[in-house]
Amino acid sequence: MIRLSAITRVFRMGDQEVRALNSISIDIASGEYVSIMGPSGSGKSTLLNVIGLLDQPDSGRYELDGRDVTGLSETERARVRREKIGFVFQSFHLVPRLTAAENIALPLMLEGVAPTERKARVDAALDAFDLGDRARHRPAELSGGQRQRVAIARATILRPTALLADEPTGNLDHRIGAEVMELLEGLHHAGTTLIVVTHDRELGARAHRHIAMRDGEIVADEK
Amino acid sequence: MNLRDTLTLSLQTVVSYRTRSLLIVLAMALGVAAVVVLTALGDGARRYVVGQFSSLGTNLVFVLPGRAETSGGFPGAALGQTPRDLTLEDARFVGHLPQVRRLAPLNVGVAELTSGGRLREVTVLGSTAELLPIRHMKLSQGSFLAHGSERSAQIVLGSTLAREFFPDGEAVGRRIRLGDSRFLVSGVLAPQGEAMGFNSDEIALIPIDYAQELFNTQSLFRILIEARSRTDIEPARDAIRHLLKRRHDGEEDVTVITQDAILATFDRILRALTLGVAGIAAISLAVAGILVMNVMLVAVAQRTPEIGLLKALGAPAADIRRLFFAEALWLSLAGAAIGYALGNAGAWMIRLAYPQLPAWPPDWASVAGVATALLTGIVASLLPAARAARLDPVLALSGK
Numbered sequence: 149m150i151r152l153s154a155i156t157r158v159f160r161m162g163d164q165e166v167r168a169l170n171s172i173s174i175d176i177a178s179g180e181y182v183s184i185m186g187p188s189g190s191g192k193s194t195l196l197n198v199i200g201l202l203d204q205p206d207s208g209r210y211e212l213d214g215r216d217v218t219g220l221s222e223t224e225r226a227r228v229r230r231e232k233i234g235f236v237f238q239s240f241h242l243v244p245r246l247t248a249a250e251n252i253a254l255p256l257m258l259e260g261v262a263p264t265e266r267k268a269r270v271d272a273a274l275d276a277f278d279l280g281d282r283a284r285h286r287p288a289e290l291s292g293g294q295r296q297r298v299a300i301a302r303a304t305i306l307r308p309t310a311l312l313a314d315e316p317t318g319n320l321d322h323r324i325g326a327e328v329m330e331l332l333e334g335l336h337h338a339g340t341t342l343i344v345v346t347h348d349r350e351l352g353a354r355a356h357r358h359i360a361m362r363d364g365e366i367v368a369d370e371k
Numbered sequence: 372m373n374l375r376d377t378l379t380l381s382l383q384t385v386v387s388y389r390t391r392s393l394l395i396v397l398a399m400a401l402g403v404a405a406v407v408v409l410t411a412l413g414d415g416a417r418r419y420v421v422g423q424f425s426s427l428g429t430n431l432v433f434v435l436p437g438r439a440e441t442s443g444g445f446p447g448a449a450l451g452q453t454p455r456d457l458t459l460e461d462a463r464f465v466g467h468l469p470q471v472r473r474l475a476p477l478n479v480g481v482a483e484l485t486s487g488g489r490l491r492e493v494t495v496l497g498s499t500a501e502l503l504p505i506r507h508m509k510l511s512q513g514s515f516l517a518h519g520s521e522r523s524a525q526i527v528l529g530s531t532l533a534r535e536f537f538p539d540g541e542a543v544g545r546r547i548r549l550g551d552s553r554f555l556v557s558g559v560l561a562p563q564g565e566a567m568g569f570n571s572d573e574i575a576l577i578p579i580d581y582a583q584e585l586f587n588t589q590s591l592f593r594i595l596i597e598a599r600s601r602t603d604i605e606p607a608r609d610a611i612r613h614l615l616k617r618r619h620d621g622e623e624d625v626t627v628i629t630q631d632a633i634l635a636t637f638d639r640i641l642r643a644l645t646l647g648v649a650g651i652a653a654i655s656l657a658v659a660g661i662l663v664m665n666v667m668l669v670a671v672a673q674r675t676p677e678i679g680l681l682k683a684l685g686a687p688a689a690d691i692r693r694l695f696f697a698e699a700l701w702l703s704l705a706g707a708a709i710g711y712a713l714g715n716a717g718a719w720m721i722r723l724a725y726p727q728l729p730a731w732p733p734d735w736a737s738v739a740g741v742a743t744a745l746l747t748g749i750v751a752s753l754l755p756a757a758r759a760a761r762l763d764p765v766l767a768l769s770g771k
Contacts, residue, residue: 202683202764223687230685241680241768245387257376258686302684 497582
């Protein structure tokens with residue numbers, strides 16, 4: 149359950165103030181599939197970052213699963229991110245030095261999961277995302293689709309309640325993009341809240357709830 | 372993230388940036404190696420000098436004519452008096468002191484040694500038979516001023532001289548000319564090599580009376596005294612000073628120094644030298660530390676998106692700080708270890724090249740070198756690590 153009340157985020161660019169989010173209020177229930185659409189600079193990525201606790205609003209209140217997370221310290225926010233949020237990025241953000249398996253294991257490492265259990269969970273994830281034969285490959289040796297699958301496996305390894313995807317297919321061709329979306333939607337069917345930021349209409353239309361943004365404000369919210 | 376994962380992950384990073392890591396490890400290693408090698412040299416020189424000086428004899432006290440101290444002018448100088456000679460008679464009295472085991476008066480000069488058409492200038496030591504045990508010299512052939520022959524014209528040749536003048540090896544019993552007098556070769560010194568820049572293989576030894584006649588002097592160059600034991604050294608020095616002052620009409624016109632005091636001075640000077648050299652070498656370690664800091668700062672800039680990712684995955688600032696900290700630690704640790712090995716290899720090569728120089732790095736220097744390397748590495752990583760930990764996740768993810 150994500151509840152934003154009057155969230156405002158202001159950026160200063162020189163002597164100009166840009167309201168990236170202007171008093172946004174939305175509720176997203178657990179298990180929802182939401183797309184956030186809008187032109188560049190509409191504030192959709194900032195909204196995603198605030199929901200993912202990467203960015204802090206200047207004012208407003210944010211409740212995640214019934215807990216006020218607005219004023220948390222950096223360490224506490226890191227903990228909430230680790231336990232409840234999974235990120236999927238347009239550019240994958242895999243660590244180039246680490247193998248696919250090691251990339252997937254990163255959140256488990258941060259969480260302090262013991263190596264034996266870690267290995268079992270990573271192996272299971274590799275199988276689930278059809279990466280079994282790519283475990284020891286580095287990102288440079290993987291195709292775009294495989295990279296994003298590794299990134300999704302990493303984002304979901306700690307079973308987050310919400311999966312936040314920012315243009316997840318932006319760097320993939322149409323067919324691979326569709327496969328990745330099916331994968332994400334599969335996770336949604338398994339109960340995960342899925343929030344996709346995109347300016348691809350076709351992609352946005354697949355969601356069950358469509359939020360449209362412009363100039364830091366929500367201009368449409370349809371189911 | 373637990374300690375083991377932090378160390379593993381940072382080691383993986385260090386290994387994957389191979390060239391960068393190698394260069395910085397090399398810089399660190401050279402610094403540590405410099406400390407180890409230079410202190411090995413310095414301390415080797417100290418041990419060499421101290422060892423050489425100790426080999427001169429044990430529990431030695433030296434008496435020199437004239438005052439070496441510079442506390443104002445010589446008292447008699449204003450009255451036009453010269454310092455009194457240090458005479459054989461003085462030496463005889465000193466020999467009666469209870470703290471003195473034995474003594475050898477000494478005159479030194481240069482004279483021409485001739486025999487069978489060969490001619491050579493040699494350093495001549497005039498002394499008594501006691502000189503040999505005091506100076507730890509040994510004869511390979513014959514004897515020196517055996518009992519009853521104190522006043523005969525005998526000469527003992529250093530081993531090199533004996534070989535040069537009597538290539539057949541039959542030196543004892545032959546005659547040789549020194550200056551204007553003829554001497555009977557009574558013995559040959561065992562080869563001893565150089566000590567304190569003085570090669571005892573190329574000297575000639577004659578009785579003190581003949582030496583004083585040869586060099587036309589009444590004054591001794593030195594009196595070498597061996598105290599009965601280590602604890603007798605200080606009392607012996609005081610007693611000698613007191614005795615000679617009385618014999619010289621109440622004027623302290625001789626200098627009495629102990630071997631221990633000279634040794635201690637050498638030891639102090641060379642230790643200070645070693646420390647100074649170590650300090651200079653340590654500067655290169657500080658430079659290596661700055662290099663570590665620079666490389667780590669570049670690493671933070673290079674891996675900004677990665678730091679953003681770790682934050683997005685839920686890594687707290689402390690984890691990120693520790694990762695970069697551990698990375699610098701690995702670099703300095705490898706540098707220190709390799710430098711220590713390199714330094715010891717260098718010291719070993721010096722010992723091979725100069726076997727007489729005991730060039731072993733002192734323990735304190737090895738510890739200090741390695742510790743300084745680790746410390747500078749750690750200190751140098753603090754700023755970059757803090758900077759990485761402070762990065763804003765959103766900006767970091769986009770590489771800004």
